[in-house]
Each structure stands twice: as C-alpha cells, then as structure tokens.
Amino acid sequence: GLTQQVELKLFPPLMQQHSITLAQIIRAIKPAFEQVGGRTLELTNRDYNLRATVNTDNLDQLEQLIVARDKLLNPIRLKDLGYFQINYDLRRGIADLNGEGEVVGGIVIMEQSQNVLNVSQQLQQSLQQLKTRLPKDVEIITTYERSTLILQTLKNFSSALLYELLVVVLVIFWALRHGRASVAPVLIILLGCLYTLISLSFFGQTINLLSLAGLAIAMGEMADATIVIVENAKSELAKYPMANHSQRHEIIINSISRMMRPLLFSLLIILASFIPLFYLELREARLFDPLVYSKTFAMGFSTLLTLFLLPIIVLWIFNKSPTKKNSSKESILVHYYKRILRSTLRHRYLFLSSSVLLLIASVFLMNQFPKDYMPELEEGSILYMPTTLPGIPMREAGWILQKIDKKIKSFPEVERVFGKLGRADTSTDPAPVTMIETTILLKPKSQWREGINKKMLVDEMNASLKIMGFVNSWTQPIAGRIMMQDTGIQSPVGIKVRGGNIIEIEKVAQQIEILLREFDGTDSVIAERISQGYYVSVENHLDKMADKNVLLEEAMLTTRFGIGGDNIMQIPLRDNTTVALSMQYSPEYIDTLEKLQHTPVITATGKSVALAEIANVDVKKMPEMIRTDNSKFAAYIYINLSGVTALDYVSKAKLYLEDQLTLPMGYQLEWTGNYHYAQAAKTRLQWIIPITLLIMFALLMRVFKSVPLSFMILLSAPFALIGGVILQWFQGTAMTTAVLIGYIAVLAVAIQTGILMVEFIKEALHKQPLNQSYIDTIIEGSVLRLRPKLMTVATTVLGLIPILLATGSGMDITRPIAAPTVGGMISSTIYVLFLIPCLFMVMADVRNIKSN
Structure with a gap:
C-alpha cells in the first residue's frame, strides 16, 4: 500500500x-x-x-x-x-487481488516448531474477532493458507488408509474362514496402529501424510507375523485332535516359541533396512522421519503383541476344538502348487538362469528411469513468478501486474489470484521490482472443465501470458518457497556464475543463456542482468569544485x-x-536530464553553480544489485524445465557446457536447485547401504548360524524387486527418494518372508522320514509357507491398491512409495515360494559334488 x-x-x-x-x-x-x-x-x-x-x-x-x-x-x-x-x-512493492486493483497485504509468520493447524485455528479466531471491529467498507480475505493443504492431504490419505484396513480385514476373514481365528490378526493390527500413533508424540512427531504412509506400508507385514502364528498353531493342533485343554496350551506355546526367534530377527532386519533413512540430509530427514518412526513403531508393537498377546487370543480361539486343517479349495491350491514347484525344482538351473537374466534386465531398466529428488506434492495452488529485465517503471509494472491477475482470474478453474510485485516492507523480502509473485488458488477439481488437468491448465495460462520482456516461471507456493529458501532461486534448476568482475560475470551468464535456450529439456532460461540497472550518474570532480x-x-x-x-x-x-x-x-x-545538469549548487558564499560545471551528469548502466556468493561476485541463471527431471537435465547440460563454453581464468559455475539434494542423498547412500547390508548379514548369521543360508537369503532377496521395477516402468515414474524408500521396504519384507520360509524348510528337513526323498521334504516344508505367504501378499497388494489409484493432494508422495511395494510383493511371492526351494536343491547339489 x-x-x-x-x-x-x-x-x-x-x-x-x-x-x-x-x-x-x-x-x-x-x-x-x-x-x-x-x-x-x-x-x-x-x-x-x-x-x-x-x-x-x-x-x-x-x-x-x-x-x-x-x-x-x-x-x-x-x-x-x-x-x-x-x-x-517512495514505493518498491505493489499488491493486487483478482486484477481489480491495489490492496494491502499481510503475512502471518509461524514460530519454529509450532503446529500449523493449531496456529491456523487460533488465527481464524482472532480474525473473526477483528472483523467485527473493522469499518464497513474494509474486509479481510485469506489469499493463501497452508492448513488447507494439510487438512486435504490428511483427509485423502486417511480415507485410503481406512479402505486399506477394511480390505485387510476382509481378506483375513475370507482366507482363514474361521471367525474367531480372524479376530487375532485384526486385533493385532488395530492395537499396533493405535499404539504407534500414540507413541509418535513422545518423539516429537505428528500424525501427518508420511506417518500414515508408514502405517500403510507396515500393515501387510504386521498381518504376516500374526497369520504365521495362527496358521502354525492351527496346523499343530490339527495333528492332535484328541488333546485336552492343558495339552492344547502346551502345543500352542511350543508352536509360538519355535517362531519367536525368526520373528524377532525379522523385526531387527526390518529396522536395519531403514538405517539409511536416519542418515539422510536434514531436509530429507525432516520429511521422512515420520514414515521411519511410524513403520518402526508399528513393526515393534506388532511383534510384541504377537509374542505376548497373541498366545492368549490363540488359546481363546482354539479353546474347544481345532478347525480342520484344509478346505477343498486349499487342497486344490496346494495340489497345483506342489506340481508347479516339483517341476520347477527339476528344472532348477533353468529357473535360476531365467531369474538371473530377469534381474539383470530389471537393473538395466532401473538405470534407464529418469532420476529426480522427490515427486512433486500436489498443493492445489500455483505460484506464478515471471521476471523481466531492469528499468521498468513502477507505475507500468503495477499496471502489468493488474492485467496479469485479471487474465488469470478469467480461467474458470481459478478461485482467487493474489499478485505481489517487488518487495514487501520487511528485510526478509529482497525481491526487486522486476519480479512478480502471484499466488493462484484453484477451485475443487469437481468444478473444473471436463478433461482438463493441472498441467493442461498451466500450459493454457502460460500461452495466454506471453508478455514481451517477461520470462514465465510456474511452481507451487510451498515448493517455490522451500526452493528459494534453500538455494536462492525460484526455478527447479539454476546456475551460479562466480568471479571477480561483474561485467565479465554477466557476459558469461548471457553466453550460457544463449547456449541453453535451445538445449533439450529447457522450457525457459534467463540470466540476471546484474550490470544493467539504469542510473543517473553524478561524478563530481574535486578540481572543478575547487575552481568554483x-x-x-x-x-x-x-x-x-x-x-x-x-x-x-x-x-x-x-x-x-x-x-x-x-x-x-x-x-x-x-x-529532464538537461535540467538535472543545470541544477544549481548553492554555496554558503551566496553563489550558485550549475551541477554540470563541477560534475559529469549522464545516464549509465551499472549494477542494480550486487550479489556475492562464497565471498565472490555472482549472478544467477534461472532455468525452467519441460519433460525432463532436474537430475537428468543437469547431468547432460554439464557435459554440454563443458564442451561449448570456455570460462575466463578465476571464474566458475555452480549448479543449484533440487538436483543438489538428490546428488547429496545418492552420495550418502553409496556408503550407508553397504554398511546396512553387512548388519543384515550379521543378523542372518545370528538366526541361522550358517554362512551359506545367510548368503542365500541376502543375495536372493533382490529378486523380489523385479515386480516393483516392472510396475514403476509401467507407471512411468522417476527414480526418487520416495521410490527408493518403497524398494527398501520391499527388500525388508523379502528378507523377512525368506527367513520364515527357510525356517519351515529346515524344520521339515529336521523331521524328514527315512523313506522320504530330499525333494519331497523341500516341497513339504514349502507348502507350510504357502497359505501365510499368499494371505500376506493379498492383504498388502489389495490394501495398497487404493493408495496406488487414489488422486488428490498428498497422494503424489505416497503413490511412488506404494508402487514398488505392490509390484515387489507379487514378485517376492515367486522368490519365496519357488526361488528359495530351488536354492536349497542347489546347495544339496553342491554338497553332493563335494562328497563325491
């Protein structure tokens, strides 16, 4: 104002x-x-x-x-x-609302470590009290509020999570076909989720999008452990149908105690699999800590409940008489599984060779995926930030701002447009007059034109706002603010040109602008004209002043x-x-400039001297703003991308500039933007992941006390990732930190289920009758893992499908995490049910060769 x-x-x-x-x-x-x-x-x-x-x-x-x-x-x-x-x-800032004219704007800045929803609620109460005391012709309009996005994401994901829970419950009831037996896994899942949400507050975490995502990923694994216990107890009791009450107690306790060791170490391996996430950069840690904590707590509580509460529930379930072991459908399922597994074991080397080739192809395909830092969160709003060259008058800039806002407001999908040009009255906003920041609030998608999405809407806006001298930049309010706060630029990719001379820095920046303008993936590029501020320069001469x-x-x-x-x-x-x-x-x-040159300089002696007689008065181009970076002069180049991720663009553009551009001595380039975080995360994970694998191997050694078995599980677990790679390729998503977390979760599940399969096969081999062949014993042990594994896959895959298919705010972050889990659980079924038995046969072959 x-x-x-x-x-x-x-x-x-x-x-x-x-x-x-x-x-x-x-x-x-x-x-x-x-x-x-x-x-x-x-x-x-x-x-x-x-x-x-x-x-x-x-x-x-x-x-x-x-x-x-x-x-x-x-x-x-x-x-x-x-x-x-x-x-x-003198003013250096203008605010406009909906293109209707100037308004006075205010910003509420929240204190650090405060809760957005609580602060927002208190603010609304204060505003309601304030509105009663305002003059009739003055009103307060909220042009942007973070709590709206938070509530929308929680609503979207909570609905998906409740649907997942319902699906899991229905699958368990259908698979067990025993009302009382189905209560056990469901109760463990519900109590595990409840205790997890309560525990988050003790570690400074809140119930948010990522903490709920951790529960969604863990739900299938929580069900797996309980299903294994119930199925194992059920099968053991079926062997002794005439057992009395005390004998049943003893059978149940023995069946659970045999599974205690592998279940505990499975939990430790799942915890170890998330070690890399605790060593991410602070920015990534703040984002993913809620997910890590919630998944870890969920698995921890479910394991404790499985070991201590579940036996009591199981005793109640089978208090009278055990359920029959198999139904007719189960017999058919087991029959076909035995036939397929027997054939696979006979052709084990062909199966293993095919699996290895498929794994190599998946690794090759994974390397071809576009790489990025994070999937973009759909905020339900747009931040439009066009920039222009220095020298635009304030009145003309304000007129342009109003026309831009009016044009944007004319789109039927737009709810409100708040435009700010230049800087606000605060030292924290150094924006020049050449920068416009327009916050666009969108209507609910139900009110949009049919067949239009956000990308199409932004493309339409961009086409209608081609203003001479302006370069458009489109982002989102939170994403844009974080980018500017962390990197100093408002575009996804930027370049800092550093050196000792401002004029030379600008020349280099303009050369880069020309080179990258037609480079593949560049939507727009503009270099700061730091030396092109317009000045009326008055250069006084001491000798002339002395003469006068x-x-x-x-x-x-x-x-x-x-x-x-x-x-x-x-x-x-x-x-x-x-x-x-x-x-x-x-x-x-x-x-006028001529009048300035003749401006009288009145002296104490009573004489008047024209300014031009003692100074040179003319118009010059000089730096409008001096920027330093690491103690050197610097200029920024802003790059907006199209159809390419930041990481892939930077890797190719670096090589291109190295070939096409020769920097003067003492000048340097630094790429900045989102890609920087992806690069930092990649560097950290390169040494954290090997250490994590060593920890997993040590835990496997503690479980099996066998190097071959430990290596077998650890080296064969990556085969479970094949399904995730195929599903990611089908979706066309980039390889981001969120996707990597999904793969880590799948790998942990694969190792966990692999441990249980090995335990069942080992137990079958331990009890192998003298007249039973080795291959029949392997099949018998594998069959015991069939139903629990299929139930785990069904609960996980069917439960995560709503998250995979859901749209709306927040789902853009969780969908890439769910995709590897869904695809990986399907391929992990093949890995557990077929690959591990084949590896047991191969190990037997190796022992036979050595003995011969």
Whole structure:
C-alpha cells in the first residue's frame, strides 16, 4: 500500500536569491521536532521539571520556521523558499487481488516448531474477532493458507488408509474362514496402529501424510507375523485332535516359541533396512522421519503383541476344538502348487538362469528411469513468478501486474489470484521490482472443465501470458518457497556464475543463456542482468569544485536531497508512530536530464553553480544489485524445465557446457536447485547401504548360524524387486527418494518372508522320514509357507491398491512409495515360494559334488 510522507518542495531560484543552502534548511528543520529540558526548578515551594517543545502538528505553522536572516536582518521563512505537501513515500512493492486493483497485504509468520493447524485455528479466531471491529467498507480475505493443504492431504490419505484396513480385514476373514481365528490378526493390527500413533508424540512427531504412509506400508507385514502364528498353531493342533485343554496350551506355546526367534530377527532386519533413512540430509530427514518412526513403531508393537498377546487370543480361539486343517479349495491350491514347484525344482538351473537374466534386465531398466529428488506434492495452488529485465517503471509494472491477475482470474478453474510485485516492507523480502509473485488458488477439481488437468491448465495460462520482456516461471507456493529458501532461486534448476568482475560475470551468464535456450529439456532460461540497472550518474570532480569554490558537502547534498528527494528524518506523531519528511527541489526543475545538469549548487558564499560545471551528469548502466556468493561476485541463471527431471537435465547440460563454453581464468559455475539434494542423498547412500547390508548379514548369521543360508537369503532377496521395477516402468515414474524408500521396504519384507520360509524348510528337513526323498521334504516344508505367504501378499497388494489409484493432494508422495511395494510383493511371492526351494536343491547339489 501507500505510506504517508511529508514533502518539502524547494524553489532553487528563491534559495539562490536568499543565499540559502540545503545544509542550512536541514539544520533549521531538525530542532523543530526535538524536545529539550534542563534542571529542575523550584518555584513557590514546589519542584518542577523543565521541558521545551515546538508545536508542529500543523504544516502551515511549520512553514513559519525561520531558516536564516537576510542582510537587513529580516527573517527568511520556509514558506519563502518552498512549500509542504502530503504525499506517499517512495514505493518498491505493489499488491493486487483478482486484477481489480491495489490492496494491502499481510503475512502471518509461524514460530519454529509450532503446529500449523493449531496456529491456523487460533488465527481464524482472532480474525473473526477483528472483523467485527473493522469499518464497513474494509474486509479481510485469506489469499493463501497452508492448513488447507494439510487438512486435504490428511483427509485423502486417511480415507485410503481406512479402505486399506477394511480390505485387510476382509481378506483375513475370507482366507482363514474361521471367525474367531480372524479376530487375532485384526486385533493385532488395530492395537499396533493405535499404539504407534500414540507413541509418535513422545518423539516429537505428528500424525501427518508420511506417518500414515508408514502405517500403510507396515500393515501387510504386521498381518504376516500374526497369520504365521495362527496358521502354525492351527496346523499343530490339527495333528492332535484328541488333546485336552492343558495339552492344547502346551502345543500352542511350543508352536509360538519355535517362531519367536525368526520373528524377532525379522523385526531387527526390518529396522536395519531403514538405517539409511536416519542418515539422510536434514531436509530429507525432516520429511521422512515420520514414515521411519511410524513403520518402526508399528513393526515393534506388532511383534510384541504377537509374542505376548497373541498366545492368549490363540488359546481363546482354539479353546474347544481345532478347525480342520484344509478346505477343498486349499487342497486344490496346494495340489497345483506342489506340481508347479516339483517341476520347477527339476528344472532348477533353468529357473535360476531365467531369474538371473530377469534381474539383470530389471537393473538395466532401473538405470534407464529418469532420476529426480522427490515427486512433486500436489498443493492445489500455483505460484506464478515471471521476471523481466531492469528499468521498468513502477507505475507500468503495477499496471502489468493488474492485467496479469485479471487474465488469470478469467480461467474458470481459478478461485482467487493474489499478485505481489517487488518487495514487501520487511528485510526478509529482497525481491526487486522486476519480479512478480502471484499466488493462484484453484477451485475443487469437481468444478473444473471436463478433461482438463493441472498441467493442461498451466500450459493454457502460460500461452495466454506471453508478455514481451517477461520470462514465465510456474511452481507451487510451498515448493517455490522451500526452493528459494534453500538455494536462492525460484526455478527447479539454476546456475551460479562466480568471479571477480561483474561485467565479465554477466557476459558469461548471457553466453550460457544463449547456449541453453535451445538445449533439450529447457522450457525457459534467463540470466540476471546484474550490470544493467539504469542510473543517473553524478561524478563530481574535486578540481572543478575547487575552481568554483564549492564544498563537497554542498555538491553531495544537492544530489542526495535536491535531486533525489531523500528523507531528512522521521517526524514523531502523538500516537507514537512516525511519518517520513523528505526534501527535494520542485519537480519542474528536475524532470529532464538537461535540467538535472543545470541544477544549481548553492554555496554558503551566496553563489550558485550549475551541477554540470563541477560534475559529469549522464545516464549509465551499472549494477542494480550486487550479489556475492562464497565471498565472490555472482549472478544467477534461472532455468525452467519441460519433460525432463532436474537430475537428468543437469547431468547432460554439464557435459554440454563443458564442451561449448570456455570460462575466463578465476571464474566458475555452480549448479543449484533440487538436483543438489538428490546428488547429496545418492552420495550418502553409496556408503550407508553397504554398511546396512553387512548388519543384515550379521543378523542372518545370528538366526541361522550358517554362512551359506545367510548368503542365500541376502543375495536372493533382490529378486523380489523385479515386480516393483516392472510396475514403476509401467507407471512411468522417476527414480526418487520416495521410490527408493518403497524398494527398501520391499527388500525388508523379502528378507523377512525368506527367513520364515527357510525356517519351515529346515524344520521339515529336521523331521524328514527315512523313506522320504530330499525333494519331497523341500516341497513339504514349502507348502507350510504357502497359505501365510499368499494371505500376506493379498492383504498388502489389495490394501495398497487404493493408495496406488487414489488422486488428490498428498497422494503424489505416497503413490511412488506404494508402487514398488505392490509390484515387489507379487514378485517376492515367486522368490519365496519357488526361488528359495530351488536354492536349497542347489546347495544339496553342491554338497553332493563335494562328497563325491
């Protein structure tokens, strides 16, 4: 908005006539707003304080202020030299709403570590109280609020999570076909989720999108452990149908105790698999810590409940008589599984070779995926940030801003448009007049035109806002602010050009702009014109000033106040506020360059000298802004991308510039933007993941006390990732940190289920009858893992499908995490049910060769 200012306009001829200098006027005005005091006075037996002020409430009175006396000792008042007027201070920022005209904007800044929803709720209460006290023609309109996005993401994902829970419950009831038996896994899942949500607050975490995503990923694994226990107890009790009550207790406890060790170590391996996420950069850690904590707590609580609560529930379930072991459908399933597994074991080397080739192809395919830092969160709003070259007048810039906002508001999908040009009245906003920031709130998608999505909408807006001299940039409010806060730029990719000379830096930046303009993947590119600010340059010459008997102060005050109209001081008001007082020659004396050159410099001797006689007055291009980066001058290049990720673009563009551009000695380029975080995460994971694998191997050794078995599980687990790679390729998503977390989760599940399969096969081999062949024993042990594994896959895959298919705010982050889990669980079924039995047969072959 406009800030009130008191202006003193002076007439140079009158000042020259009375031989009054600018310094004299400044010295005369300042005491008018001062207060003086003295010692206390004692009058009529009372103690008094002394205070002297000037009544300056009325500008007409201030014009009576005597500046000096003429030769006849007559007073020379301010009104003899100029006049006062009320105006607005120099402005470098304009705000507009919906293209309807200027408004006053305010920003609420939340304290660190506060909860957005709580602060927002308190703010709304305060605003409601404030609105009752506003004048009738003044209203407060919220143009952007973060809590809207947070509530929308929680609503979307909570609905998907509840649907997943419902699917898991239905699958368990259908698979077990035993009402009381189905209660156990469902109760463990519900209690595990409840205890997890309660525990998050003790570690400074909140219930948010990522913490709920952790629960979604863990739900299938939580069900797996309980299903294994229930199925194992059920099968053991079926062997002793005539057992009494105490014998049943003993059978159940023995069946659970045999599974305790592998289940505990499975949990430790799942915890170890998430070790890399604890060593991510601070930015990634703040994002993914809720997911890591919630998944870890969920698995921990489910394991404790499985080991201590589940036995009590199982005793209640099978209190009377055990359920029959298999139904007819189960027999058919087992029959076909045995046939397929027997055939696979006979052709094990062909199966293993095919699996290895498929794994190699998957690794090759994974390397072809576009690489990025994070999938973009759909915020339901747009931040439009066009930039232009220096020199645009403020009034014209404001007119352009209003036209832009009006054009954007005309789109039927747009709810509200709030545009800001230049800087706000705060030191935290150094934006120049050449930068526009327009926040666009969108209507619910149900009110959009049929067949249009956000990308199409942005493309339409971009096409309709091709303004000469402006380069468009489209992002989202939160994403854009984080980018600017972390990297200093508002585009996904940027380049910092550093060196010792500003002119040379700008030349290099413009060369890069030309080179990248037609480079594949560049949507738009603009280099800062840091040396192209327009200046009226007054270069004083001391020798000429000496010839004309002009003091340096007299010349400099003429430029600063006479021409520039700088503020002299802040006038204190009765309401404890202040208003600026500026001083300047009357506009008709300084409205052209020629008049500026002839501006009189009035000296204390009473003479007047034209400014051009003691200085060079002309227009120059000089730096409008001086930017330093790592103690060197710097310029930024802003790059917006199209159809390519930041990481892939930078890797190719680096090589291109190295080939096409020759930097002067002492100058350097630094790429910045989102790609920087992906590169940092990749560097950290390169040494964290090997350490994590060693920890997993040590835990496997503790479980099996066998190097071959430990290596077998660890080296064969990556085969479970094949399905995730295929599904990711089908979806066309980039390889991001979120996708990597999905793969880590799948790998942990693969190792966990692999441990249980190995345990079942080992137990079958331990109890192998003398008349039973090795291959039949392997098949018998594998069959015991069939139903629990298929139930785990069904609960996980069917439960995550709603998240995979859901749309809306927040799902863009969770969908890439769910995709590898869904695809990986399908391929892990093949890995567990077929690959591990084949590897047991191969190990037997190796032992036979050695013995022979």
